[in-house]
Amino acid sequence: MRFYAISDEILTPATKLPNMLELAIEGGCKIFQFRNKSAKDSDISTLCLELNDICKKNKVDFILNDRVELAIKLNINGIHIGKDDENISFEVLRKNFSGIIGISCYGDINRALRYQNLGANYVAFGSIFQSKTKQNAKVVNIDILNQAKEMINIPICAIGGINTRNIAKFQNTKLDSNDMIAMINSIWIGDIKSNLKELQNKLAES
Known part of the structure; x- marks a missing residue:
């Protein structure tokens, strides 16, 4: 299963995020999502491009949370949207955005099936x-x-509350190497590379 790192406005401040992302990639993250709910598009455009370039250089998928118009404008690698972010129809989005599109489905398989059929990645x-x-x-x-x-x-x-104490439970699921485990706190608090190594070891233990 691929490790998916998601940024946090407090844990990964903008000035430190590029370096922190580099460490996460060195630690084994294959996907990175830039999530910032408070800043204006104009304030994070340059950072988005820098993070996207870091990911591209390291063959890591870069995902921008929510900001559909900015993702299209900057030709970002991917976007992720949830129920609160659906300010544009998916059909229009898919027509105007050729990159990766991820969808939050919570516990709703019917929602997942619907978006799969519409072209979600x-x-x-x-x-x-x-x-x-x-x-x-x-x-x-x-x-x-x-x-x-x-x-x-x-x-x-899979997302939400995943840490070294519970990550091994995913070995009892049908998730495979195409699937992802997304984390925030478990990656960014403390030594990033050591955190990822421990998560990998715990996942492998079972």
């Missing part, structure tokens, strides 16, 4: 465990991942 399910980032997020049973694997043909991303 991956779907995310969660929160799989209690999340520190989104404390009010509804926790969904990890079995949703097995149900999704039986019905969905595009890659699946």
Whole structure:
């Protein structure tokens, strides 16, 4: 399963994020999502391009959270959208954006199937465990991942509260090397490369 790192406005401040991203990539992350809900597009455009270039150089997928118009304008590698971000129809988005599109599906397989049929590139399910980032997020049973694997043909991303204490549970699911495990706190707090090594070891233990 591929490790998917997501930035955080507090844990990964803009001035340090490029260097932190480099460390995460060295540690084994294959996908990176830049998530910033508060800044204006004009304030993060340059940073977006820098992060996108770092990912491109290292053959890592770069995903921009939410900002559809900015992603199209900057020709960003990919975008991720949730229910609160759907300010443009998916059909219009797919027509105007040729990159990767990821969709948050929470615990809703029908939503995942709908977007798969519309042309999404991956779907995310969660929160799989209690999340520190989104404390009010509804926790969904990890079995949703097995149900999704039986019905969905595009890659699946598990997200929410994943850490060294529970990551081994994914070995009991049907997720495979095409699928993803997304994390925030477990990657960025402390030594980034050591965190990722420990997560990889814990995942492999079972």
